[in-house]
Amino acid sequence: MKALHFKKWLLEPNQTLIHLKARLLLVILIAAGFTGNFFRFPIFFGVDFLFGSIATLIIVRIYGVWWGTAAAFIASSYTYFAWEHPFGIIIFTCETLFVGLFLRRHNQNILLLDGMFWLLVGMPMVVIIYSTFLPVDLTQLLLLMFKQSINGIFNALVANLLLLGCSQQNWTGLQGVRTTLSLRNILLNLLVAFVFFPSLTLMMMDSQEAVREIETRIQTNLQVLSVDMAAQVQQWYQQSLGSAKELAQFVADLENTSASKLQQNVELLQRSLSQFQNMEVADATGTILAAYPSSLPHSQIGSNISNLPLFKRVKTDRQPYLMDAQIDPVSKTPVVALGVPIQKGKDFKGLVSGNLALAYPNQLFHRKAKTQPLQITLVDAGNNILASTKQDQKFLHPFDIRQGGELRSVRGTYHTMTQWLPVSKNMPLVVRWKKSIFYEETTIGNNLPWKLIIAIPAAPFVTDVQEPYISRLGILWIITALALLLATIVSYWSTDPLLKLARVTTNLPDRLSDREHIHWPQSWVTEIDLLIGNFQVMASSLEQKFQELWQLNHNLEAEIVERQRASEALESSEAQLRVQTKQLQQALHELQCTQSQLIQNAKMSSLGQLVAGVAHEINNPVNFIYGNLTPAHEYTQDLLELVELYQQEYPYPSAKLETAIADKDLEYLAVDLPKLLNSMKVGADRIREIVQALRNFSRLDEAELKEVDIHEGIDSTLMLLQNRLEAKLERPEIKIIKHYSSIAKIKCYAGKLNQVFMNILSNAIDALEGIGSSGKQMQSALNFQSSTSTSIPYIEISTEISFSDRVIIRIRDNGPGMTSKVKEHLFEPFFTTKPVGKGIGMGLSISYSIVVECHQGQLYCLSDEGQGAEFVIALTAIY
Numbered sequence: 015m016k017a018l019h020f021k022k023w024l025l026e027p028n029q030t031l032i033h034l035k036a037r038l039l040l041v042i043l044i045a046a047g048f049t050g051n052f053f054r055f056p057i058f059f060g061v062d063f064l065f066g067s068i069a070t071l072i073i074v075r076i077y078g079v080w081w082g083t084a085a086a087f088i089a090s091s092y093t094y095f096a097w098e099h100p101f102g103i104i105i106f107t108c109e110t111l112f113v114g115l116f117l118r119r120h121n122q123n124i125l126l127l128d129g130m131f132w133l134l135v136g137m138p139m140v141v142i143i144y145s146t147f148l149p150v151d152l153t154q155l156l157l158l159m160f161k162q163s164i165n166g167i168f169n170a171l172v173a174n175l176l177l178l179g180c181s182q183q184n185w186t187g188l189q190g191v192r193t194t195l196s197l198r199n200i201l202l203n204l205l206v207a208f209v210f211f212p213s214l215t216l217m218m219m220d221s222q223e224a225v226r227e228i229e230t231r232i233q234t235n236l237q238v239l240s241v242d243m244a245a246q247v248q249q250w251y252q253q254s255l256g257s258a259k260e261l262a263q264f265v266a267d268l269e270n271t272s273a274s275k276l277q278q279n280v281e282l283l284q285r286s287l288s289q290f291q292n293m294e295v296a297d298a299t300g301t302i303l304a305a306y307p308s309s310l311p312h313s314q315i316g317s318n319i320s321n322l323p324l325f326k327r328v329k330t331d332r333q334p335y336l337m338d339a340q341i342d343p344v345s346k347t348p349v350v351a352l353g354v355p356i357q358k359g360k361d362f363k364g365l366v367s368g369n370l371a372l373a374y375p376n377q378l379f380h381r382k383a384k385t386q387p388l389q390i391t392l393v394d395a396g397n398n399i400l401a402s403t404k405q406d407q408k409f410l411h412p413f414d415i416r417q418g419g420e421l422r423s424v425r426g427t428y429h430t431m432t433q434w435l436p437v438s439k440n441m442p443l444v445v446r447w448k449k450s451i452f453y454e455e456t457t458i459g460n461n462l463p464w465k466l467i468i469a470i471p472a473a474p475f476v477t478d479v480q481e482p483y484i485s486r487l488g489i490l491w492i493i494t495a496l497a498l499l500l501a502t503i504v505s506y507w508s509t510d511p512l513l514k515l516a517r518v519t520t521n522l523p524d525r526l527s528d529r530e531h532i533h534w535p536q537s538w539v540t541e542i543d544l545l546i547g548n549f550q551v552m553a554s555s556l557e558q559k560f561q562e563l564w565q566l567n568h569n570l571e572a573e574i575v576e577r578q579r580a581s582e583a584l585e586s587s588e589a590q591l592r593v594q595t596k597q598l599q600q601a602l603h604e605l606q607c608t609q610s611q612l613i614q615n616a617k618m619s620s621l622g623q624l625v626a627g628v629a630h631e632i633n634n635p636v637n638f639i640y641g642n643l644t645p646a647h648e649y650t651q652d653l654l655e656l657v658e659l660y661q662q663e664y665p666y667p668s669a670k671l672e673t674a675i676a677d678k679d680l681e682y683l684a685v686d687l688p689k690l691l692n693s694m695k696v697g698a699d700r701i702r703e704i705v706q707a708l709r710n711f712s713r714l715d716e717a718e719l720k721e722v723d724i725h726e727g728i729d730s731t732l733m734l735l736q737n738r739l740e741a742k743l744e745r746p747e748i749k750i751i752k753h754y755s756s757i758a759k760i761k762c763y764a765g766k767l768n769q770v771f772m773n774i775l776s777n778a779i780d781a782l783e784g785i786g787s788s789g790k791q792m793q794s795a796l797n798f799q800s801s802t803s804t805s806i807p808y809i810e811i812s813t814e815i816s817f818s819d820r821v822i823i824r825i826r827d828n829g830p831g832m833t834s835k836v837k838e839h840l841f842e843p844f845f846t847t848k849p850v851g852k853g854i855g856m857g858l859s860i861s862y863s864i865v866v867e868c869h870q871g872q873l874y875c876l877s878d879e880g881q882g883a884e885f886v887i888a889l890t891a892i893y
Contacts, residue, residue, distance in 0.1 A: 040085075043069045044363070047089030053094070057221050061157065061444055063165050070110045071124055071173040079114025086110035097443060101143045109136060109166055123178070123199055125206065128170035129498050132163035154444050157480055160388060160487035164214065167494055170211060174203050184515070201508055205501035206589060210494055214827035217486050221479065226476045229424055236454035237470055243382065243390065244456045244466045245773065247375055251462050254289050254370055255334060255622050258354040262366040265295055266356050274794075277304040277315075291349055293368035295356075300325055303364070319365075328353040328365055336462065339372065339400050339410060341795060348400065348409045350370045376401040389451070393710035400464065413467065415453060424452070433472070448476045511535045511546065523556060617661060647691045652686050720765040724889075725754050730809060731771040738779050746806055748782055753812035757821060762889070763868055774825050774885050775809065777858070781829035782807040816888070820871070832877040840875055846868040865889065871893060 050065035057063060066089040074082030086107045093102030112131040140159045144150050150158070178200055202273060264279065280293050295307035300320025319325050327335045337351035350371040356364040372392075379390040383403040391402040392412045400409070407413070416419065419436045432453040435446045450472045458464045514535035532553065534546055656682070667675070732739075732750060741747040810826045832840070836847060842864040865873040870890045877883035 030291075034186050036077075036127065040073065040081065041072050044085045044088055047085055048092060051089055051092045051096075055218075057161075057218055061161055062096075063218075064093070064170075065094075065107060065169060067106055067166060068173045068176070070106075071113060071128070071170055072177060073172075073189065074110055074114040075124065075177055076116060079111065079117070081109060082114045083111045085336045090885045097146065098441065100149065104143070105136060105139055105162065109140065113170070123202060124174045124204060125167070125170045126502065127497065129167055129399070129495070132166050133495075136166065137163050144383075148442055148445070150442060151446055153477065153484065154442070154448070156484050157182075157444065157487070158442070159666065160484060160491055164487060164490060164494070168210070168214060171203060175207065176201070178203060185326065186620040195213055195276040199505075201505035203499075205496070205504060206497045210490075210730040213490055213493055217483075217490060220486075221483055224479050225484075232452050232470055232472075232475060233424070233454075236431060236452065236458075236470060239382070239386075239468050240387065240454050240456035240466055243378070246378055247392065247464070247466065248459050248462060250289065250378075251370075254352065254368075255354070256350060258293075258366050258368060259334070260291070261295070262356045266358050266363055277306065280304040281306040289370055289374055290368040291345060291347075291371045293366070294319075295364065295366050296325065298329075298362055300365075306347060319346075320735045325365055325369060329362055329725065334355065334461075338396070339394060341409070342369060342371075345426065346370075346611060349668060350400075379403045387471055387474070389471075391467045391469075393465050395463040396670060397465075415467070415859050419450075434469075444455040444480075448480075490596060515871055519741045530860045547749055643691060643695045647695075650687055650691060653688070657684070691707070720764055721761045722767075723759050723761040724757060724767075724813060724823065727764060727768045728771055728823075731768055731775060733774055734772070735779065738776075742783075748779060749806055749808040751808055753810070755814045757813055757815060760821060760889070763864070766864045766868060767889075770854050770864050770887070771825075773858060773861045778809050778827040778829065781804060781827055782809075784830075785818050821889040823885075823887040824884060825887075826882060828882045830880045832875070833879050837875060837877060840872070 031352045047066040050068060054062040054064050067086065070082055070089055073085045078629060087103060088293055090103045090106040093106070094100050097861040109128065109131055112135060113127045116127050117124065118132075121273060137159050140162055144155055144158055156518045162248035225816050261279065265276065272375050272419055276295060282293060292305070292307055295303045296319055297303055300318045300322075302317050305315055324335065332355050334352065337353070339348055339350045341347070342349045351372055352370055353367040355362060356366060372679070375392055379392070379401055380403055382388060383390060388406050390670060391404065391413060392400040394400055397413050399408050399413050401408050402413075411805075415434065417431070419434045422435065424431050424432050424433050432455075433450055434453060435450045438446075449470045452472060453467060456466045456468070458466060486881060518532055518534060534549070536546070737749045739750065805828070808828055810824075811824075812824045814822050814824075816822050841858050843859040862873050865871045865887055872888035873885065875883060
């Protein structure tokens with residue numbers, strides 16, 4: 015099967031394009047599923063509609079259950095980050111798996127299967143998971159159960175409608191994808207859609223409108239409360255400031271008043287204004303003239319306060335100034351110091367100061383919080399708490415509105431308010447919304463740099479929306495279930511007569527001719543009943559015609575019987591002749607195959623024995639020569655050194671010796687003799703390489719089945735063909751290009767495999783030399799050689815390991831190529847394009863038998879005329 019798949023991958027490029035289109039569509043659908051969950055549609059307070067399962071259900075229908083399940087897992091993985099728990103992934107993956115399994119087994123409608131999942135599995139799963147692992151109450155549990163089931167049925171309906179709309183054309187090209195429409199599915203989905211879509215749309219629009227109304231109401235309440243409370247705080251401050259200014263003006267107008275009278279006025283004013291815990295009057299030098307009560311360390315009459323920040327600031331700015339809040343050291347209560355300058359015209363005459371107690375704003379806030387579920391906090395310019403109804407808020411501590419949660423802006427009609435949502439793992443978003451709080455910040459006034467922060471919990475408002483919405487979802491679920499049931503019944507009643515009519519009219523002529531009784535269906539639909547009536551009329555006409563034909567046939571039978579008797583004898587003799595002809599053809603084919611194998615086996619056996627014998631006989635004397643060349647070289651060097659030593663010891667030889675040295679040219683002999691021995695050694699090495707190549711090619715000294723190196727067999731074959739690769743008068747040298755991959759030794763028939771390499775390489779060389787071309791092929795070869803006179807003929811050999819662990823050997827040449835007619839008969843016995851005497855046409859036939867039958871591999875040729883030829887060997891190792 016792997017070999018067949020590999021061959022189809024090479025020879026059928028259209029299949030590759032189909033697979034690419036299918037994979038591209040799969041990736042697009044998976045991305046669409048993830049995007050459908052990412053861009054979710056918000057309904058209200060943390061309840062969203064997801065659309066990712068539309069794409070995953072389409073994947074289930076086209077690609078099967080396992081691809082659909084994997085796509086559902088990927089698409090729903092976004093819910094882990096949006097909802098901060100993995101239960102959405104589990105539920106949506108189980109939905110796709112359930113639909114895919116039953117869709118594959120029973121081929122049901124996706125919408126019906128999805129409705130069954132949510133009724134039998136999905137809704138119980140939501141109840142068990144959310145009530146066990148997540149902090150949800152009964153209201154939120156019912157809301158999530160109904161919402162997710164309605165969401166799933168909506169997605170299944172959309173997916174089914176998309177599949178019905180696109181089923182007329184197979185976009186993927188895959189086998190098994192339906193390209194026709196089912197009338198029953200069309201009626202079922204359209205009937206449900208006409209009921210489901212308007213109801214769901216109206217309900218979602220109503221819920222969003224209710225959310226907007228609630229947010230507007232919250233914002234209005236917060237704004238009214240903020241303005242009212244800020245006005246009361248501002249009024250309290252303005253009253254205190256006005257009293258202090260009146261005292262300052264009184265002191266400025268009565269410059270010469272006595273100290274006792276001034277003290278009396280201060281006591282009277284402090285007692286009448288409960289917001290002041292103490293008051294004091296100082297002159298321009300900072301000396302206290304009057305104070306009541308004088309409980310503070312610096313409030314003693316006669317004390318100097320010129321070094322206090324309040325005195326310095328008022329004296330510099332000549333404006334009332336409110337200090338930051340602090341704890342009064344005597345009463346241990348929060349107070350703020352207020353200073354008002356005493357001025358006579360433009361002259362600074364002194365300071366009236368007092369500590370304002372913050373008990374009044376605190377009491378005001380608590381009285382308001384008792385009537386409504388409010389949280390009221392007053393902070394200064396540094397965001398420090400001055401007063402608050404929250405028990406956990408401490409005086410003068412920074413106010414952190416983000417504590418334990420996150421903030422989002424809610425833009426309303428007038429301005430923007432802030433919503434705080436708690437941050438906690440495994441907390442559903444709907445629970446976070448119910449525990450959220452809406453904040454409104456209001457500045458008290460320009461002359462009082464304080465802010466009033468009023469918070470309203472969202473729980474009562476969320477409950478106001480959730481409870482009626484649960485009822486609506488439940489009603490919608492019941493409507494959907496009834497719509498599915500009624501649509502199934504109506505679609506069945508509408509299409510079942512058509513299906514029965516299709517079954518009845520199948521092979522209608524044959525059934526009528528056999529006089530079979532036909533049970534015609536009935537329908538309550540007028541048009542279908544009329545169609546059935548037309549078929550009945552047509553069947554009656556056909557039955558009448560068949561009766562007439564039967565009578566004619568009866569008359570002809572007698573004549574036919576007589577002719578049959580005459581023809582039976584003729585057919586009997588023809589059948590015997592065909593059997594004999596078939597036997598002769600089979601015997602001839604077997605004889606040809608046996609003859610070709612015998613010839614080739616005898617040829618290769620004789621050639622192998624001859625090669626092995628020649629190699630053995632040559633190897634012995636070559637080894638003798640090669641073994642003696644090294645001692646001969648050493649002896650020669652010794653003799654030459656001895657002659658040189660003689661020349662040094664006896665520099666004046668005799669005349670006869672000088673004549674002999676001159677005749678023999680001793681100096682040239684000493685230089686050329688080592689070179690001669692080296693040349694002999696190079697020749698002996700070359701003879702040994704040829705002998706080794708002959709032995710590797712014949713493999714007669716090794717087991718027939720052996721682990722061998724494929725590259726070694728190819729190289730030995732090229733060594734034997736080296737003389738044919740050299741340059742000649744009619745062509746340049748044939749280049750050998752090798753692209754060897756790293757391949758381990760494999761167990762195979764080495765000698766037979768070398769024979770395959772020899773046959774294919776010899777044919778490649780013949781093609782590059784123009785041998786075997788006749789007529790039109792010879793002319794094509796000549797044209798090819800003339801057009802490539804400047805290019806070099808070559809044979810390219812490459813090896814690789816395929817994806818199925820097969821050894822792939824490619825032998826390609828840049829010769830003239832083959833015609834399609836030649837390729838059809840390429841591997842047949844005795845087929846050759848060479849002239850008489852150049853070949854018997856057995857090489858490729860034997861090679862095909864060795865590769866396919868002996869090694870369970872593949873051998874095929876890829877070639878076009880004028881484009882060269884490539885032989886591909888897909889080899890399976892024998893274990």
